[in-house]
Amino acid sequence: MKDVERGEIICLNCGWVVVDHVMDQGPEWRAFNEEQRLRRARAGSPLSPLKPNKGLSTMIDWRNKDVSGKFLSPEKRPQLSRLRRLNKIISVSEPSEKNYMIAFAEIERIVAQLGLPRAIAEEAAILYRKAAKKRLIKGRSIESMAAACIYAACRMHKIPRGLDEISGSARADRREIGRSYRLLAKEVILKVPPSKATDYVPRLINTLRLSAEVEQLAIRIIREAYSLRLTSGRMPKGLAAAAVYLAAILMNQKRTQREIASNANVTEVTVRNRFKELMEKLQFIVVV
DNA sequence: AAGACGAAAGTGGTTGA
């Protein structure tokens, strides 16, 4: 019922673009997505924010020249190569760097498992650095903070994932992640726009294979609902699900409540309740 | 037979003392 894994395509750079392509795919799109996702997820060299030292640590040039460009004397070369080797070891064995390595490995693991875009991993890594700088990880597990960073990064990039979706793939329990996230939100992230209902729409439209018109309409419905104060205290994803349901009906592309509910990670009942409210308050839209 | 609907009891998260 709460199936977490779902082939889904997101542009690995910006988080959005590829979605459009998916709309045109035939029945095979799911497999195509998965395949492409895996292929892309493993491609390319690791990007800088995910390296413990951001790629900015001291490097000793491999050319045996000194500052003035003259070649070094033969006696000095072995010494230099020893230095190089030592420098390499030291640069990752400093305690804080080791911490980063564990954290970043965890971040990459979760991101890969959930099929999230690379930008998320980078954002999460940046957040993790900031958290570490403020000593927020003291007394907390690295894993929970890493997961919290991913959760935050997802929200910042408008790719909403539930806390439970992430905790499902994390090596820390939901409660701990929640705590870490709160701390993170308070101390590091200055402004996190609370996730809006419209953020959930593209993903739903996608997995349900609905058309772009439905998406537009659903978003319009949500805007209306928002301006009518129908949204306070309600789960954004619940509202999103109901709006998509309504939009699909209006566009003659009806999906069952069950389909929508399971894809939005809410229950049918919630979809129904939101749907009912929408019908009560938004009648004038239907008339038009 | 499957989807939609709603009531009742249960659950987790927020709020206020």
Place this chain on the structure above:
DNA sequence: TCAACAACTTTCGTCTT
């Protein structure tokens, strides 16, 4: 820190298509 509370879920029976 604890209890009250609202929103949401689960479960299940009934109605509609």
